[in-house]
Amino acid sequence: MTPDLLKTETFDLVVIGAGSAGLAAASAAADAGVERILILEKEDFPGGILLQCVHNGFGLHRYEQELTGPEYAERALSELRRKRIDLRCGAMVLSITPDKEVRYSGEKYGYRAARAKSVVCATGADERTRGAIRIPGDRPAGVMTAGLAQHYMNLDGYTVGRRVFILGSGDIGLIMARRVTLEGGKVLGVAELMPYSNGLARNIAQCLNDFDIPLYLSHTVREIRGKKRLEQIVLSQVDENFAFVPGTDKTFDVDTLLLSVGLIPSNRLLTELGVRLHPKTGGPVVDETLQTSIPGIFSCGNSLHVHDLADFVSMEGENAGRCAALYIQEKLGAESGDSPVVRTEPGAGIGYLLPSVLHAERAEEFLLKFRVRKPYRDVALLLKLNGRLMKKIKKPYLLPAEMENLRLKKEELPEPSGTLTLEVADE
Amino acid sequence: MNRTQEQPLESFDGVIVGAGVIGAAVARALARYRLSLLLLDRESDVGTVTSAANSAIVHSGYDPVPGSLKAKMNVAGNRLFPETCRQLDVDLKMIGSLTLAIGDEEVAVLDELAARAAQNGVPVEILSRAEVLRREPNLTPEVRAALFAPTAGIVNPFELTVALAENAVQNGVTLRLNEEVTRVAPAPDGWYTVTTSRGAYRTRALVNAAGLHADTLANAALAERGRSADYEIRPRKGEYFVLDHFDPEFIRHTIFTVPTQKGKGILVTPTTHGNYLIGPSAEFTDRKDNFATTDETLARVLASAQKLVPSIPTRQIIRQFAGLRAVEKRGEFVIDRPAPGLINLLGIQSPGLTASLAIAEEVVNLIRNDVPLEENPDFDPRRRPRVRLARMAPLDRAAYVAEHPSFGRIVCRCEDVSEGEIVDAIRRPCGATTVDGVKKRVRPGFGKCQGGFCQPQVVRILARELGRKPEEIPLKSPGTEILLERIGETDDA
Numbered sequence: 001m002t003p004d005l006l007k008t009e010t011f012d013l014v015v016i017g018a019g020s021a022g023l024a025a026a027s028a029a030a031d032a033g034v035e036r037i038l039i040l041e042k043e044d045f046p047g048g049i050l051l052q053c054v055h056n057g058f059g060l061h062r063y064e065q066e067l068t069g070p071e072y073a074e075r076a077l078s079e080l081r082r083k084r085i086d087l088r089c090g091a092m093v094l095s096i097t098p099d100k101e102v103r104y105s106g107e108k109y110g111y112r113a114a115r116a117k118s119v120v121c122a123t124g125a126d127e128r129t130r131g132a133i134r135i136p137g138d139r140p141a142g143v144m145t146a147g148l149a150q151h152y153m154n155l156d157g158y159t160v161g162r163r164v165f166i167l168g169s170g171d172i173g174l175i176m177a178r179r180v181t182l183e184g185g186k187v188l189g190v191a192e193l194m195p196y197s198n199g200l201a202r203n204i205a206q207c208l209n210d211f212d213i214p215l216y217l218s219h220t221v222r223e224i225r226g227k228k229r230l231e232q233i234v235l236s237q238v239d240e241n242f243a244f245v246p247g248t249d250k251t252f253d254v255d256t257l258l259l260s261v262g263l264i265p266s267n268r269l270l271t272e273l274g275v276r277l278h279p280k281t282g283g284p285v286v287d288e289t290l291q292t293s294i295p296g297i298f299s300c301g302n303s304l305h306v307h308d309l310a311d312f313v314s315m316e317g318e319n320a321g322r323c324a325a326l327y328i329q330e331k332l333g334a335e336s337g338d339s340p341v342v343r344t345e346p347g348a349g350i351g352y353l354l355p356s357v358l359h360a361e362r363a364e365e366f367l368l369k370f371r372v373r374k375p376y377r378d379v380a381l382l383l384k385l386n387g388r389l390m391k392k393i394k395k396p397y398l399l400p401a402e403m404e405n406l407r408l409k410k411e412e413l414p415e416p417s418g419t420l421t422l423e424v425a426d427e
Numbered sequence: 428m429n430r431t432q433e434q435p436l437e438s439f440d441g442v443i444v445g446a447g448v449i450g451a452a453v454a455r456a457l458a459r460y461r462l463s464l465l466l467l468d469r470e471s472d473v474g475t476v477t478s479a480a481n482s483a484i485v486h487s488g489y490d491p492v493p494g495s496l497k498a499k500m501n502v503a504g505n506r507l508f509p510e511t512c513r514q515l516d517v518d519l520k521m522i523g524s525l526t527l528a529i530g531d532e533e534v535a536v537l538d539e540l541a542a543r544a545a546q547n548g549v550p551v552e553i554l555s556r557a558e559v560l561r562r563e564p565n566l567t568p569e570v571r572a573a574l575f576a577p578t579a580g581i582v583n584p585f586e587l588t589v590a591l592a593e594n595a596v597q598n599g600v601t602l603r604l605n606e607e608v609t610r611v612a613p614a615p616d617g618w619y620t621v622t623t624s625r626g627a628y629r630t631r632a633l634v635n636a637a638g639l640h641a642d643t644l645a646n647a648a649l650a651e652r653g654r655s656a657d658y659e660i661r662p663r664k665g666e667y668f669v670l671d672h673f674d675p676e677f678i679r680h681t682i683f684t685v686p687t688q689k690g691k692g693i694l695v696t697p698t699t700h701g702n703y704l705i706g707p708s709a710e711f712t713d714r715k716d717n718f719a720t721t722d723e724t725l726a727r728v729l730a731s732a733q734k735l736v737p738s739i740p741t742r743q744i745i746r747q748f749a750g751l752r753a754v755e756k757r758g759e760f761v762i763d764r765p766a767p768g769l770i771n772l773l774g775i776q777s778p779g780l781t782a783s784l785a786i787a788e789e790v791v792n793l794i795r796n797d798v799p800l801e802e803n804p805d806f807d808p809r810r811r812p813r814v815r816l817a818r819m820a821p822l823d824r825a826a827y828v829a830e831h832p833s834f835g836r837i838v839c840r841c842e843d844v845s846e847g848e849i850v851d852a853i854r855r856p857c858g859a860t861t862v863d864g865v866k867k868r869v870r871p872g873f874g875k876c877q878g879g880f881c882q883p884q885v886v887r888i889l890a891r892e893l894g895r896k897p898e899e900i901p902l903k904s905p906g907t908e909i910l911l912e913r914i915g916e917t918d919d920a
Contacts, residue, residue: 007825105824129877131669138719139718148879153914156883158897160909222722
């Protein structure tokens with residue numbers, strides 16, 4: 001193929017996605033001296049999902065200030081504007097070739113390609129759908145994911161329901177419970193399959209308790225009824241094996257069911273490229289530099305693993321941007337076949353543990369991120385290398401809804417290779 | 428004073444009731460002649476019921492009882508598919524089917540099926556276990572042998588129905604949607620008066636392709652002549668899973684279990700877009716509007732499919748749906764002309780999609796008795812091909828988008844669909860007017876996110892193209908609008 005006909009341009013770094021992660025990655029890479037940076041954003045405006053998050057609670061960690069989503073995005077953008085970064089919106093990336101040619105399409109740009117030394121994928125996450133969790137029953141209008149409802153309400157300016165039930169106590173669902181109520185809708189309840197909430201404690205308080213919206217733990221929707229518009233849902237209690245408990249059916253006459261049943265990292269581009277995926281997170285397997293199994297391709301934000309706070313997404317994006325800069329500047333330290341590595345593995349009680357691979361010789365400090373499988377009180381985290389305990393950290397509580405960070409200094413690692421496990425144990 | 432009663436009714440040579448794949452195929456076949464034709468459907472789009480919820484298979488025809496109408500129409504219909512799909516630019520892949528024998532008893536059944544295939548004139552071959560597993564490594568190792576039918580295929584049933592209707596409209600057929608037939612009465616001059624929810628028409632011939640409701644229509648039309656009839660459609664529900672397009676090599680053929688009394692059994696098949704379809708169940712239901720899926724039935728469907736393909740990746744499941752087969756109580760297709768000017772197409776269950784093109788030719792033969800047929804010299808069998816960006820080579824795509832910028836704007840990233848393709852689907856004859864209509868024509872919403880990202884854009888484009896407000900755009904039919912009202916606007920504002 002003649003590259004000219006595809007209008008191929010050359011960059012040092014292409015960042016895919018201008019949400020919290022992508023903006024931070026591009027900004028950090030520019031600060032680290034990368035010159036030719038291109039950000040490609042599928043929507044017409046930068047900011048990603050932040051733009052539809054009109055509630056506040058953003059920026060407490062990063063800016064020590066409470067901002068709304070759009071305000072937080074504007075902060076990130078104003079930093080970016082001071083730097084020489086090419087931001088193209090309305091540009092959907094369709095594929096990445098093995099030699100890092102990023103092919104994209106846009107009404108303004110046509111179908112063309114950007115060749116880069118390094119690519120940062122910050123493509124966010126998809127919402128789990130009704131089909132993925134297989135709710136049986138009819139297929140009427142009025143059943144949609146909470147994020148889609150948030151888009152319709154906050155970006156397009158339309159209400160989507162009058163009598164609403166929400167399945168899943170993820171943060172988007174909780175935020176939408178309040179949003180629907182404030183616009184005059186009646187939220188009849190929020191149901192959660194697990195015996196504990198999957199949202200942040202502050203959202204349970206501010207979005208449900210303040211509005212007297214009941215939370216049904218260990219409950220799920222077992223049937224959807226309605227010929228045209230949703231008419232009724234059947235809610236049922238589940239036991240510890242998630243089997244329905246007979247005699248616990250409750251019906252709710254509602255016109256809308258919002259689903260907040262989890263996010264799945266969106267990685268079609270990396271999957272098609274053949275990047276190795278993590279079996280637990282749905283994101284790629286990365287090392288401490290957030291580099292995937294293909295050198296020069298980095299991943300961060302919700303497309304790597306699902307975060308609870310945008311601030312943490314930005315911080316991870318910055319890390320990816322800095323590491324991509326080192327890669328471009330050939331300072332990252334190439335991974336040779338015989339360089340020693342530490343592989344990480346989640347132990348008892350741990351849902352997932354990132355990064356999957358640590359190069360002890362390449363960094364002074366490592367940031368481990370993980371989630372627990374269920375809530376814990378007064379426990380200890382045990383960090384073991386090759387079965388030998390190296391660190392014990394007391395924790396008053398651990399919740400699946402909150403991603404945990406754990407810093408590990410290079411000198412704390414007794415050996416530069418082997419398997420590092422993290423587990424939850426009684427104190 | 429009712430003025431409409433004073434004016435003569437609009438009249439047609441033929442009125443076709445039901446714009447599913449059968450009605451649409453009949454309309455297109457009849458459009459080859461100089462006839463005035465009306466195609467009616469009570470839904471907001473063509474092909475929304477049984478034609479939209481089936482296995483999407485072009486059956487080879489090894490299975491129906493030799494000599495039956497089903498066998499005849501299946502085999503004849505199958506032969507018409509390649510040329511018709513070429514003319515109409517409809518996705519068709521003749522991938523062949525494998526009917527698996529698991530256990531010694533089923534090996535004997537394969538021999539019976541092969542004999543039946545020979546009687547039906549369908550080429551088949553019995554493959555050894557080793558050969559089957561060579562062709563399909565992901566099949567169960569318990570397979571003993573398989574019946575290979577090379578003339579079996581897969582088709583995009585939404586596209587086929589739309590294309591047949593679109594081509595019929597291009598050739599002069601009048602299509603009216605959202606219009607339900609309420610009465611069919613013979614007039615003294617031999618014509619029929621067809622009363623609908625919106626008006627009334629006169630016609631020399633009525634083709635009853637009303638699917639699940641064809642029994643009601645046929646019985647009522649004959650009752651108006653003072654004749655009693657006992658046609659009876661018994662809906663039989665089939666529930667399915669849809670998987671994402673995760674690996675084009677996972678399964679390459681349509682995989683069947685050996686047929687049972689209840690039907691063709693469970694199949695696992697790729698679709699023309701590389702998704703996988705698992706199903707269907709076969710349970711009678713007493714309601715013609717019961718499209719609900721159930722946990723119990725789908726669990727059985729999955730278990731049966733796993734007997735064929737043990738490694739089905741359930742993580743790739745993106746949707747479940749149910750369709751209703753229009754089973755006539757005698758179990759056979761009914762293609763008859765019980766009275767002058769009345770042609771019934773009843774009980775067109777599986778292999779109805781395959782048979783559709785042949786059934787349309789039967790209608791041409793039957794309708795000669797009521798209406799003289801004269802060739803229409805202007806008939807054009809071709810539909811303007813669709814632009815399919817996702818399948819274009821990069822340079823061709825770049826060149827096309829350079830000329831047509833709206834095809835550069837990608838609306839659906841799961842299925843790679845542009846705004847230009849969506850606008851074309853709306854502006855064509857028989858164009859989309861609903862979110863599902865766009866989905867069925869050009870696929871936004873068929874992917875993993877199930878419309879989570881693209882639906883607001885599809886609503887926006889439909890509203891703009893149709894000159895309506897976004898809150899007036901339905902998911903499928905009136906009453907299924909997605910948005911309620913603009914925030915800040917209240918009734919008393």
